[in-house]
Amino acid sequence: xxxxxxxxxxxxxxxxxxxxxxxxxxxxxxxxxxxxxxxxxxxxxxxxxxxxxxxxxxxxxxxxxxxxxxxxxxxxxxxxxxxxxxxxxxxxxxxxxxxxxxxxxxxxxxxxxxxxxxxxxxxxxxxxxxxxxxxxxxxxxxxxxxxxxxxxxxxxxxxxxxxxxxxxxxxxxxxxxxxxxxxxxxxxxxxxxxxxxxxxxxxxxxxxxxxxxxxxxxxxxxxxxxxxxxxxxxxxxxxxxxxxxxxxxxxxxxxxxxxxxxxxxxxxxxxxxxxxxxxxxxxxxxxxxxxxxxxxxxxxxxxxx
Amino acid sequence: xxxxxxxxxxxxxxxxxxxxxxxxxxxxxxxxxxxxxxxxxxxxxxxxxxxxxxxxxxxxxxxxxxxxxxxxxxxxxxxxxxxxxxxxxxxxxxxxxxxxxxxxxxxxxxxxxxxxxxxxxxxxxxxxxxxxxxxxxxxxxxxxxxxxxxxxxxxxxxxxxxxxxxxxxxxxxxxxxxxxxxxxxxxxxxxxxxxxxxxxxxxxxxxxxxxxxxxxxxxxxxxxxxxxxxxxxxxxxxxxxxxxxxxxxxxxxxxxxxxxxxxxxxxxxxxxxxxxxxxxxxxxxxxxxxxxxxxxxxxxxxxxxxxxxxxxxxxxxxxxxxxxxxxxxxxxxxxxxxxxxxxxxxxxxxxxxxxxxxxxxxxxxxxxxxxxxxxxxxxxxxxxxxxxxxxxxxxxxxxxxxxxxxxxxxxxxxxxxxxxxxxxxxxxxxxxxxxxxxxxxxx
Numbered sequence: 001x002x003x004x005x006x007x008x009x010x011x012x013x014x015x016x017x018x019x020x021x022x023x024x025x026x027x028x029x030x031x032x033x034x035x036x037x038x039x040x041x042x043x044x045x046x047x048x049x050x051x052x053x054x055x056x057x058x059x060x061x062x063x064x065x066x067x068x069x070x071x072x073x074x075x076x077x078x079x080x081x082x083x084x085x086x087x088x089x090x091x092x093x094x095x096x097x098x099x100x101x102x103x104x105x106x107x108x109x110x111x112x113x114x115x116x117x118x119x120x121x122x123x124x125x126x127x128x129x130x131x132x133x134x135x136x137x138x139x140x141x142x143x144x145x146x147x148x149x150x151x152x153x154x155x156x157x158x159x160x161x162x163x164x165x166x167x168x169x170x171x172x173x174x175x176x177x178x179x180x181x182x183x184x185x186x187x188x189x190x191x192x193x194x195x196x197x198x199x200x201x202x203x204x205x206x207x208x209x210x211x212x213x214x215x216x217x218x219x220x221x222x223x224x225x226x227x228x229x230x231x232x233x234x235x236x237x238x239x240x241x242x243x244x245x246x247x248x249x250x251x252x253x254x255x256x257x258x259x260x261x262x263x264x265x266x267x268x269x270x271x272x273x274x275x276x277x278x279x280x281x282x283x284x285x286x287x288x289x290x291x292x293x294x295x296x297x298x299x300x301x302x303x304x305x
Numbered sequence: 306x307x308x309x310x311x312x313x314x315x316x317x318x319x320x321x322x323x324x325x326x327x328x329x330x331x332x333x334x335x336x337x338x339x340x341x342x343x344x345x346x347x348x349x350x351x352x353x354x355x356x357x358x359x360x361x362x363x364x365x366x367x368x369x370x371x372x373x374x375x376x377x378x379x380x381x382x383x384x385x386x387x388x389x390x391x392x393x394x395x396x397x398x399x400x401x402x403x404x405x406x407x408x409x410x411x412x413x414x415x416x417x418x419x420x421x422x423x424x425x426x427x428x429x430x431x432x433x434x435x436x437x438x439x440x441x442x443x444x445x446x447x448x449x450x451x452x453x454x455x456x457x458x459x460x461x462x463x464x465x466x467x468x469x470x471x472x473x474x475x476x477x478x479x480x481x482x483x484x485x486x487x488x489x490x491x492x493x494x495x496x497x498x499x500x501x502x503x504x505x506x507x508x509x510x511x512x513x514x515x516x517x518x519x520x521x522x523x524x525x526x527x528x529x530x531x532x533x534x535x536x537x538x539x540x541x542x543x544x545x546x547x548x549x550x551x552x553x554x555x556x557x558x559x560x561x562x563x564x565x566x567x568x569x570x571x572x573x574x575x576x577x578x579x580x581x582x583x584x585x586x587x588x589x590x591x592x593x594x595x596x597x598x599x600x601x602x603x604x605x606x607x608x609x610x611x612x613x614x615x616x617x618x619x620x621x622x623x624x625x626x627x628x629x630x631x632x633x634x635x636x637x638x639x640x641x642x643x644x645x646x647x648x649x650x651x652x653x654x655x656x657x658x659x660x661x662x663x664x665x666x667x668x669x670x671x672x673x674x675x676x677x678x679x680x681x682x683x684x685x686x687x688x689x690x691x692x693x694x695x696x697x698x699x700x701x702x703x704x705x706x707x708x709x710x711x712x713x714x715x716x717x718x719x720x721x722x723x724x725x726x727x728x729x730x731x732x733x734x735x736x737x738x739x740x741x742x743x744x745x746x747x748x
Contacts, residue, residue, distance in 0.1 A: 282598040
């Protein structure tokens with residue numbers, strides 16, 4: 001601002017001229033000790049937080065594989081091979097391996113042993129409470145190529161892998177996967193075959209949503225309802241009726257981590273060389289033999305040397 | 306400051322040093338500028354001010370000219386004076402004021418206050434205290450539109466009361482004069498309460514309708530209504546469901562002071578405190594050995610923030626006649642899983658209390674529900690009249706007590722064989738009597 005006349009110097013009527021009044025609330029002599037105290041408090045806060053907080057231990061794996069063994073109808077040799085195969089993969093990528101038996105989680109009543117995967121995953125989540133991803137893979141599967149980690153094979157490219165706007169139960173159920181859900185919001189990754197969803201190979205992210213989802217799925221109302229395909233149909237049911245579940249779910253191409261053996265009944269998306277996984281989904285049926293099918297591919301698998 | 310005050314003294318000619326000062330600093334050349342800004346009447350005003358000598362703005366304004374023109378002229382003339390003498394924070398007030406405002410004294414008012422405060426600290430404190438208490442009484446306690454708006458801003462709009470009106474809707478029975486009267490009373494009661502504290506009130510029509518294409522889910526609308534209300538009030542946090550046959554007995558108590566300011570202390574997480582259903586809690590170790598530590602604990606994580614639904618219990622278990630639910634991911638999931646066709650198919654004959662029985666079932670069988678559920682002593686939000694819960698007539702935890710000034714009465718089950726209208730009228734009278742003092746009535 002320009003003034004026609006020069007100001008009249010430090011007059012009492014203008015109390016805010018330079019330095020006439022100190023604007024500071026803290027007496028001048030106290031500045032330095034106060035700053036020191038402040039810095040000390042901030043440092044102490046961060047130190048205490050890093051010491052006492054629910055810090056993640058350094059050796060906690062990022063990802064845990066869940067395996068539920070059904071020992072009743074299979075030879076020990078077969079079971080050992082399955083375990084060895086999973087161990088090879090877990091060791092190659094530093095994953096945790098959570099192995100339990102179906103008899104550890106009796107579903108009760110008339111419900112089949114397939115239900116045991118649900119409490120097993122929840123158990124793995126409460127055991128490895130600092131891990132983020134939990135990969136459940138059925139016993140009737142063989143990891144053929146252990147080189148890609150789950151992160152680089154599925155989690156990182158998830159956004160491009162996700163199949164959007166496809167019916168949950170093929171060929172034409174009314175409920176379809178959402179078109180615009182971003183990959184960051186996904187908590188549950190699985191595939192579908194010709195008949196519907198396949199909970200034989202699935203990835204879950206731990207957290208309150210996973211607890212909700214697993215508890216809802218394992219509800220006795222579904223367990224004892226006599227769904228024709230038990231836990232698979234129950235899963236399809238809750239996914240289609242409850243949008244809070246559907247919105248967290250990503251369907252990815254079946255061959256990503258659920259290729260079927262050529263002998264399986266719904267032989268679409270069958271295994272070809274270089275696939276990550278091969279599964280023998282109905283090998284337990286009487287005319288086939290899980291162990292024979294499994295052993296045929298055992299030597300073809302690649303190992304990490 | 307002295308200069309400012311005498312400058313605006315209404316006696317105009319005041320011969321103080323300030324007057325002299327002002328005359329010396331208001332320059333001649335400023336006048337033409339102010340004229341060019343002024344509308345028509347200014348020609349006369351300026352002639353007067355010229356004739357008046359010295360150009361005193363108050364005179365022209367006192368002659369009845371629009372204050373705007375007066376202000377403009379005043380500014381045009383004395384802009385330099387203002388800007389040199391005023392502290393910066395005062396500038397906006399100065400431009401807004403007209404010279405006729407009696408207490409306006411340029412920079413002098415605040416300056417004098419500062420001086421006064423420095424000289425008489427005790428008087429200053431008494432004055433401040435008086436002002437604050439006046440504001441408190443009339444903006445916080447007193448019931449008027451401004452205070453309502455303020456309460457809304459100060460957190461009242463975080464609460465929505467959902468009142469389930471028209472239950473049955475006259476489909477099952479004819480709705481007589483008494484039913485209409487009950488409904489009118491109940492709605493008026495909630496309306497007054499919501500208005501008093503700035504809460505939202507949503508009255509929902511719960512008449513029995515075939516709302517769905519399939520015949521399922523008939524009259525299970527509680528969940529849908531809550532979801533719909535949550536969409537209607539996207540900024541609200543807590544939703545209070547109230548059945549029609551409830552009466553807020555103490556409208557002078559806000560929800561914040563009654564419950565939400567000390568949520569942790571008035572609710573309990575461990576159902577064993579009062580467990581009429583004999584639900585095993587924490588979940589049995591044999592059945593639920595695999596769940597996480599928080600779900601295994603009897604009190605969850607025991608933090609107020611994790612409380613997402615607040616349920617009272619009566620002699621028969623959960624009571625959803627009056628309960629709170631918070632907008633959260635948890636409640637979104639709960640509201641989603643609450644109704645399921647497979648469950649409905651199996652249990653709808655058995656679960657005569659619909660959502661209430663379902664919630665009890667879910668609480669028992671799905672451990673994640675327990676981590677977000679808290680219970681509240683029944684008399685806090687859902688006291689019963691003597692007619693309800695006749696199985697346990699002596700339980701002091703259930704029935705309304707006038708002496709303890711219970712907050713809400715729920716005349717649960719009055720439509721089956723009891724007189725809803727009679728009960729409602731008598732409780733309304735009790736409430737009016739209890740809240741009848743001059744203080745209660747006005748504040």
